[in-house]
Amino acid sequence: MEIPEFFNAQLLSELEALSGTPCYVYDEATIRRQTDIMKKFPAPFGLFPRYAMKACPTRAILALVTGEGIGIDASSGFEIDRALRAGVDPTAISLSTQELPSDFDQWIKKGVKMNACSLSQLRRYGEKFPNTSIGIRFNPGLGSGGTAKTNVGGPSSSFGIWHEKKEEVRAIAAEFSLKIERIHTHIGSGSDPAVWQRTANLSLALVREFETVESLNLGGGYKVARMADEVSTDLLKIGEPVAAALTEFAEETGRKIRLEIEPGTFVVANAGYLVSRVQDVVDTGTGGHQFLKLDSGMTELLRPSLYAAQHPISIIPRGRTVEDMEDYVIVGHCCESGDLVTPAPDDGEKLAFRNLPKTQIGDWCVIGGAGAYCSAMSTKNYNSFPETSEVLRSENGDLNLIRRRQTLDQLLANEI
Structure with missing residues (x-):
């Protein structure tokens, strides 16, 4: 740029x-342009884009982005409270967090969605909210980021439930009569589009194994070119094979999976x-x-x-x-x-x-x-x-x- x-x-x-x-200066026109592109991400059975508010959580930016019909991806309880104070509808907020606060039930009761990011989080959710629905964040087994510090997938990352622990997820869900309605994956910030595409395929394979899943959240991390020699991810281009895979999946299974994405860097x-x-x-x-x-x-x-x-x-x-x-x-x-x-x-x-x-x-x-x-x-x-x-x-x-x-x-x- x-x-x-x-x-x-x-x-x-x-x-x-x-x-x-x-001082920081943010350009409103650029933010609106980026949210418009987000909303065009190919999704044959519906799309709900969320903004990863950790990228820039200032109240005016949250109001601008959510005013465009974009939801919120929160990474902590404090981010949820911050979004709520900015006037964000709690039903438009999704929580995926490393640290689940002891009083997390207050947000769930308001309508905030949650993705369990560990087996202990899943159990804690089940203990407080049996017979309800929950999302699961899986670590798909590989990751990619602009640097090693922004790679949040693979065996060197603690984010999400390791993909080989599917049966343990099933057991806890069964114990508390939980419906797994959403699969979530996120592999890093500034990720390689080719690795991201492989992760999308692995994520859809997880959807196949959980028959109650209705939506797939592929996270964010789309590479943005800040310098002239860098290349931005073409959101519409990388979305095409995902849309094709979802269509093929629907033809095979009869299940029409809604898509969610959670860019932050891409937006701001x-x-x-x-x-x-x-x-x-x-x-x-x-x-x-x-x-x-x-x-x-x-x-x-x-x-x-x-x-x-x-x-x-x-x-x-x-x-x-x-x-x-x-x-x-x-x-x-x-x-x-x-x-x-x-x-x-x-x-x-x-x-x-x-x-x-x-x-x-x-x-x-x-x-x-x-x-x-x-x-x-x-x-x-x-x-x-x-x-x-x-x-x-x-x-x-x-x-x-x-x-x-x-x-x-x-x-x-x-x-x-």
Whole structure:
């Protein structure tokens, strides 16, 4: 992706007056476009798309996405409560979680759907809700992610019930007269489309073995191109063989299986930008590097440090035209060398430079691909930096503040 032309000096000046820097900016038009594509995923017997809210759970984003008829995939009880406070219909929420709270029954009674992600979760559900329906998240035996840290399938992953434990699932379901109505699989974020397709086939094989199943949830994790040399998953293209398999399955069995998908990154990644200010320019002499120090960093953008993730970066000069280009390493404001915005691809501990317009202190730095797992996964409050503000750019170009910057009093509020 490229940084849009609307990030010009005029807009950035308006943004500074509205919220200061650093701040996140989300583009409403992009989010609506992505949800429209989601809703067109091929599904011959019905589709219910959900948004993986862990990608970006800000209230205004939840309202925007669910207003498009998209449900919610929650990964914790706190996410459920957050979605409910945002006005989301509880019957549109599905819970798949590593940690099932002791009071989970409060949400089930409101209509929230649940996928049991372990045998103990299935038993706990059965004890509280016998003679009801439940979904099962299986680990299908393989996984794929943009990095090993985002691969959540296969024998090295704890997510879901191992696929060979089907008989134990049946036994617990029978003990509590549970109807298994949904099979759920999810193999990772940024997954390889070919591996995802294999997983879809394995998931349908699980559906075949549980005759009461009415819907198949294939999770999300669709690869999104943030950089020019990356390739996005074509959602409609990868959906075609899934639709064909569901049609063939219906012809063989008479069972018309409804499909569910749960993208997060696909919806918001390239709709979000981190706007920061260059607050210092330093160098380490001959044979060294030129560094741009931002008023942001891992407190807002952890992905480069955590995954060696690459993000598009643009410098917008303040009050001047620049033609000369320079190589810069870009770093954050936290007091550790790991706060690196431009790591080498596939090695987060190595420096890499970007060729950018000759930069001065005070220039703006706009980082793209920051809509997913940035605000939601930041190291806010490290070095006591406050949680930053968030802005939604409407379809008519207006800037609307959707999260205020945290104050020091708010940061200290729970200390005793």
